[in-house]
Amino acid sequence: MKDLQKINKEYNCFNTICNIQEKKTGKLKDLKISVKDCICIKDIESRAGSKILEGYKPVFDATVIEKVKKEGAIIIGKTSQDEFGFGSFSTNTYNIPKNPYDKTRVCGGSSGGAASATALLDNHVAIAESTGGSIACPAAFCGVYGYTPTYGLISRYGLIDYGNSLDKIGLMAKNIKDIKRVLETIKGYDEKDSTSIKDNLKKDTKVKKIAVIKESLNVNPEIRDIVLKYVKEKYGEYDEISLPITNKYGLACYYIIAMAESSTNLAKFCGMRYGASLELKGNFDEYFSKVRTKYFEKESKRRIMLGTFARMAGYRDAYYLKAAKVRTLIINEYKKAFKKYDLLISPSMPVIAPKFSEIDKLNPLDVYMFDNLTIGPNLAGLPHLSVPIGKIKNMPIGLMIIGDHLNDYKVIENGM
Amino acid sequence: MKINKELILQVAKNARLELTEPEIKEFEKDFKDILDAFSKISEVDTKNIKESFHPIEIKNHLRKDEIKESLSQEDALKNSKHRTDIYFKGPKAI
Structure with missing residues (x-):
């Protein structure tokens, strides 16, 4: 734990450090597991990188956490991320992770802390989450494997939602073997998640074309x-x-749907039942507006605003329904x-991890463009894996393997 | 579509956000730039195409209507600073 604190001081990969092992036996015995901040762990502050959830300690475990605890894993902490997953560099938050290969560069996002921790730690798997590329992007920038499953394969119960039709809990590790071990433990139907699927993964891993x-x-x-x-x-x-359609219209389609869904999901944060609050003053609208205005970061406000607009009467058909x-x-x-x-194969990201000083100059639309390669498989809910395949100027690059729904084993086996 | 201060304020009101004057100006610009780029989906021919609200077909999994264990009152109230012994305390409703 002392080592972890030392690493964290240098790289900011954790928002909270803990040490939980409920059993000394099981399939994941003694495997260290880090958990993206947006996934709830009982009694451990879980705030999805947001100030509005400051102090929130869930009274329950997410299904994935319950499952890894039962198999003897050691949960070591909550990894840093863009607030609610809104970002490609993990800079839209109060605790910004640094790239293990060059501290002047970003980790990618939104699961930046997870990727940074994965590159830095041994005998470790990160439980992360992807909505539009939040696993593949940081995995590529930090030189680790990043696996995003078929939509619905891994229960989302206990995940602080970004966009319900897009969110997928996935994994990062230094090797495929560890990803497979943890996947076997956490996959499967969960009655607590209404979008959980009952289908089995296809066993065939042969690749002809x-x-x-x-x-x-x-x-x-x-x-x-x-x-x-x-x-x-x-x-x-x-x-x-x-x-052609994915390439030309995917970005717009993704951002409209993601923002529309996130603006509804974030409606529940209002300073009453959990998280940050203020003195109870004024009527409902005034109080909720004050809390939300004070605690949401800028990018969250932007997405809430654009998402609210895309769902408003008069604009809904042209934006949200058209995008669907x-x-x-x-x-x-x-x-x-x-x-x-x-x-199908593509690079995971169009560039190597940019420097912090480079992204400061970008406008929001420039930043959204970084997701162009990852949003396709995420919109379609397809399993994909970012594989570290080389380096340019000592910075890692990733290749993305995409498979058809339920062909997760084929994708993973071919990443070896 | 006209992006102006009035529209930005209406959206902010719906979203329960308060904006400062510089923020209103910034959102006006962001809305123009971003919606201009996003509007290109209007050129896609989607005649007779159904919406996808999920990437795969999601079936309704209905559970039996049985009483099960759920959050205790104490657990439900545990994370709130505004509470009595059995209720959440909220701002004025009327």
């Missing part, structure tokens, strides 16, 4: 070359496939591709 997503190659040329070299060496033959229809076309585009190919 793969394709690289053509539009994803329009990235930093050094990243493109390393990705293509890796694919050629590993798979020999590959095709290129175009996903475009989402259908994006899902269909992937489904068609998986009729021909077992896996």
Whole structure:
């Protein structure tokens, strides 16, 4: 624990450090597990990187926590993240994690603390969460494996929601073996989560044909070359496939849906039943507005505002419902591709981890663009894995393997 | 669509957020830039296409209507600073 505090002082990967082991036996005996701050652990402050949840100690465990506790895992703390998952660099919060490869660079987001901790610790798996790329992005920037499951495979019960139709709890580790171990423990139907699925994962992991997503190659040329070299060496033959709707409209579709859903989810934070509060003054509206105005960070306010707008009478059809229809076309585009190919491949991120000084100059839309490669599989709820495959100027880069729904084993096995 | 101060204030009111004058100006600009970029989804032909509210088909899993153990009153109130012994205390309703 002392070592962890020392590491944390240098890299800010944890919001809270703890040491919980409920059993000394089980399949995960003595495996260290860190948990993204947005996933509830009983009696441990869980605030999703937000000031509005300051002091909130859940009175229950998330289903994933209950499961790993039963298997003897040691829970070591809550990892830092963008407030409620709103960000690609883990800078929209009060505790900003630093990249283990270069402290002047970001970890990626929103599960930045999880990725930083994974790179720094041994015998450790991070339980993280992705809405639009919050696992693949930081995993790529910090040089670790980042696995996001088929939507619904892992229970979301006890997750502080961002966007319910997009959120997925997933894993990060230094190796695939540990990801598989923890996945076997935490997956499966949960009656407490209304979007939990009962289907079993497909066992077949054989790969006959793969394709690289053509539009994803329009990235930093050094990243493109390393990705293509890796694919050629590993798979020999590959095709290129175009996903025009996903590439052109995915970003807008994703952000409209994500903001609309998050603005409804964040309506519950009002300073009454839990979290930060103020002196009870004024009527309901005045009090709630005061609390929310004081404790939400800027990016959260932006997303609440845009999401509220996208759902307002008069604009709902043109934005929210239109985006939900475009989402259908994006899902269909992937489904068609998986009729021909077992896996789709792209770089995880278009660049290496930027410096803090570089992102200060970006406007919100510039920042959203960083998610362009990860939002497709997240919108379609497809399993994907970011694999660390090389470095540029000592900074890691990731390759993303995407599979069809329920083909999580195929995705994971092929990341080895 | 016209993005102006009036619209920003209406959205902020619906979202229960108070904005300062500089914030209103900033949101006006953000709304213009971001919605302009997002509006391109209007060019997609979605005739006869149904909305996807989830990425996969979600079936209704209805549970039996049985009484089960749930949060105790004390646990439910544990995280609130505004409470009596058995109730949440809230701001004035009327």
